[in-house]
Amino acid sequence: MKKVDTFLFDLDGTVLDSNKLIIDAFKYVFKTKFPELILTEKEYLSFIGPTLWASFSKYEPDRKKVDELVLLYREYSDxxxxxxxxxxxxxxxxxxxxxxxxxxxIVSSKMHHLVVRALEVTNLLEYVDVVVGSEDVKRHKPHPEGLLLAAKTLKSKKSLYVGDHPSDVKAGKKANMLTCGVSYSYHKDIIKEEPDFMIDGLLDLLEEKFYV
Incomplete structure (x- = not known):
């Protein structure tokens, strides 16, 4: 009997080697809009995982201005x-x-169409059965809504969720899924959330322990 029938993945920092681009885009926005504000590398790393609106809202309370920051971020990353x-x-x-x-x-805090575009660019879209982006749910990780939506769509009886951020493990556990952290990304503290598995590379997921 299979241990799981579905593999769900976070995108950035898990499937895509995109964390540097994310941080560079944030640095560009802060340098342009908040030149007097000096952030630490740790603070920039904290932006990997949450939605853009959640990250920028920490520094700008006006929603309309946050939308402008998001637009500037996307202009750079595009x-x-x-x-x-x-x-x-x-x-x-x-x-x-x-x-x-x-x-x-794929369950990501990126907008749906950007997830699809990223999968197209990296030749992975043809293998993916469902994409859940930020606008597809009301509550984002660590809330399990996105994972549960993906599992329901795929009629999954048991899923494994793979991610690089502590919130990925938290969401997976809340969704009653097996969880797997990755060691090759920035968030080394993911181990503190005690995922069921840790991998050093994506191909480690082909090991027998994930299937029987």
Whole structure:
């Protein structure tokens, strides 16, 4: 009997090697709009995971101005979006999982169309059965709504959620899913959330322990 029938993934920092672009885009926005504000690298790292609105709202209470910051962020990141790369082994993993009969989903704090575009750029879209983006849910990770929506859409009986952020593990546990953290991203404190598994590379997910 299969341990899981569905593999759900976070996108940035888990499937996509996009964290540097995210941080660079935030640095551009803060340098442009808040030149007097000096943030630490730790503060910039904290922006990886939450939605753009959640991150910018910490520094700008006006919703209309937050929308402007988000637009500026996207204008910058759009210049480099087509250069996005997936982490080593991503396409091989997705292809193998599909050949084995597993369902694949992406649950991300990115907007839906940007997730789709990123998957197209990295040649992964054809393997993905469902995408849940930020506007597809009302409550974001660590709330499990996005994961539960993906599992319901795929009629999954048991899912494994793979992510790089502590909120990914929290969301997976709240959704009663198996959880898997990655060691190759920025959030080294993910281990404190005690995921069921930790991997050093995406192809580690092909190990037998995930299937039997």
């Amino acid at each position: 210049l480099y979006y087509d250069d996005l790369k997936a982490f080593k082994g991503a396409e091989e993993l997705f292809k193998t999982l599909k050949e084995k009969g597993y369902k694949i989903g």
